[in-house]
Amino acid sequence: MDNFDYLTRDWSILGPHHLDEFIRLWSEYDPDAKGRIKHLDVVTLLRKISPPLGFGKLCPHRMACKRLVSMNMPLNSDGTVLFNATLFAVVRTSLSIKTDGNIDDANADLRATIKQIWKRTNPKFLDQVVPPPGNDDEVTVGKFYATYLIQDYFRRFKKRKEQEGKDGQLESNTITLQAGLRTLHEVSPALKRAISGNLDELSEEPEPMHRPDLECSFSKFASLRPQHCILAGASTYSVCMCSIHENVRLMIDGVNTKALTACCRKPINNYQDCLQRMICNTSSTECFLGTCAKCPGTKNINAQLLEIFDAIMPYKQLIREERSTLKTLTSSIDEYLQSLKDGLDKKLLHSFVVKKQAEF
DSSP, X not given: OHHHHHHHOOTTSOOHHHHHHHHHXXXXXXXXXXXXXXXHHHHHHHHHSOTTTSOOTTSOHHHHHHHHHHHOOBOOTTSEEXXXXXXXXXXXXXXXXXXXXXXHHHHHHHHHHHHHHOTTOOHHHHHHHSOOSOOTTOOBHHHHHHHHHHHHHHHHHHHHHHHHXXXXXXXXXXXXXXXXXXXXXXXXXXXXXXXXXXXXXXXXXXXXXXXXTOOOOHHHHHHTSOTTOOOTTOOSSSSOOOHHHHHHHHHHHHTTHHHHTTTSSSOOOSHHHHHHHHOSOTTOHHHHXXXXXXXXXXXXXXXXXXXXXXXXXXXXXXXXXXXXXXXXXXXXHHXXXXXXXXXXXXXXXXXXHHHHHHHO
């Protein structure tokens, strides 16, 4: 029965096995069992614990800091946090227990609920896990990491502005150079005639490119065809590939959203996850056509990715020129999110059309 319980247990739901894992890893940072560890070790501790209790090893550092802001455990004067407060905050944020709105109002509401259900709760223990509204100058883990994130955002904003300034200056110089080369290209025939002194060049008719008196069979024409010349109907790939489908898949797989969102409540493993989150009813035609006012669209997806991304990694796209060519692109975060939004909107309509066509 123990083996059956282990094999059939839903590990995505918080249970006693998560508590054992938390205690075991906490003991690595608190070997003397003092019940407190450095707050800097909390990030490393929770990244070692898999979701839903912890963050997971693949959770980005900025995402982990944001989770710690919402946990907001009391911070002692020696820079440590307590075991009870940390465990209670982890469980509270994982289950979203009164975490919305003002933190002081939520804590007061939660304290009243605990006192009503567990009337014999020790007041000192209750103050540890759910601090009462107190002095605004009191230092907490949430305030510490909120300050860290503000500084990080400012450094990233300053760096982006400096890069935009450099790009703008380079673009201005490029436009000036191109204008000069264009002017030189336009006057080059006149300069050539003036230097050579041959004014008869103006009256010469261009030599025709075709020769109607020359016959050439198709076999001869085909044998002289260059190797890089692709015949009509030829493709780069041996199978038919839909660029609307493939470009969205390449964008999501290229930046590895599956690993980056593994510690999130709603991970993005593939483009199907995005399509399901864009609509409110999978059986409604209005949702697929984009006319439903209740559908969230890509707003929540873009907000989630914007919090996680530090920089966009190179990703591949099918570019349609003379034929479909797979090219590697690199863009800014805003440009990537806008391209992903456009691609998902097209893919949503495309999937609906394909589904309806298959019904005939």
